[in-house]
Amino acid sequence: MKIPFNKNKFTFEDKKKIEKCLEEGFISSDGKYTELVCLQINELLNSKNILMTTSGTHALEIAALLANIKENDEVIMPSYSFPSTANAVLLRGGKPIFVDIELSTLSISLDLIKKRLTKDTKAIIPVHYGGISCDMDKLLTLSKEENIYIIEDSAQAFLSKYKNKFLGTLGNFGCYSFHGTKNIVSGEGGAILINDKKFLDRAECIIQKGTNRKSFIDGLVDKYTWVDLGSSYAPSDLLMCLLYTQLEKIMEYTKNRNLIFNVYNKYFERIVDGNKVISKITIPEYNECNYHLYYIILSSEELRNKVIHELSKKNIDARFHFMPLHLSKMGKKLGYKQGDFPITEIVANGLLRLPIYNTMSIAEAEYVAESVLKIIAQI
């Protein structure tokens, strides 16, 4: 059996729909598929103001623009994330302030956030790693008390919930990704949820290259012009056509991911021994998960890499990530060093991600789980 880490599968019907879009001939932004996708997502999330973007990265950049982050502004975020979270802030001249995560959720530590608050704190970016969040009620209370923005990096959390509300709908802004590695995909693509309506007009201008083209499309002005900062953040309708085919299947996909997740959980019920394996993914009571990923955390980098190597011999593609932002070349330039965030470093060294994808079969998951258990027993 050969098990890839991730797999995108498109059906004959999907291809027919793409062909139809090409025949219709409209492939730039704001066509009918963008509209359909927005309607569908707003319905799914019970939200009102979703705007489609060219990537999750760009959704974060738009949020940073809307929060008006500028020189000397500080934005607190976990070091355990993808560079886009920090770049969005740096691109505005702001200062990313990294903090450590909790081992139980791999989400930002609320206690540590409190220690890093200053008069310059402008925003906090919680990263909902693997579709799991920190205690959002506590975070939102803190943000209200301190009058700071919450930008949810929900890139991995589309359809995950916190206490019956969708992640991405709780902060001022929610940023999603539909990159080829996420649960539903348009290859590259994303969306930003504007939860605070007062930002909507500005968001539409930013996405439309800094113009009021949206007002023109809506018939509110008779010509459109340059009104604000902005960029080319609106996705091609051809990609939105692809995303539309994915949205039709999202419930089925999530259900299958849940099955795979449960297979792993069954096999790994007793895997955490505090010796070779120090943790595994656990969904907190307050979350409902989209099952974006499955991980276990080994006790050392050497052990983790050995398991990956042995799995590859069995044709199983398992992986790790993230390189902590504070230990990257850019992080060091910002003044961070080894030892700053102990949990992040333990996690980055030991985390092992197992294959999980929309069309994965139970037999495939069982093969992976059995192989992992065998390998760990032998080393």
Ligand SMILES: *Cc1c(COP(=O)(O)O)cnc(C)c1O
């Ligand atoms: C995938 C991801 C991003 C970036 O999304 P893109 O659509 O690839 O730009 C940002 N943050 C996190 C946590 C991610 O997993």
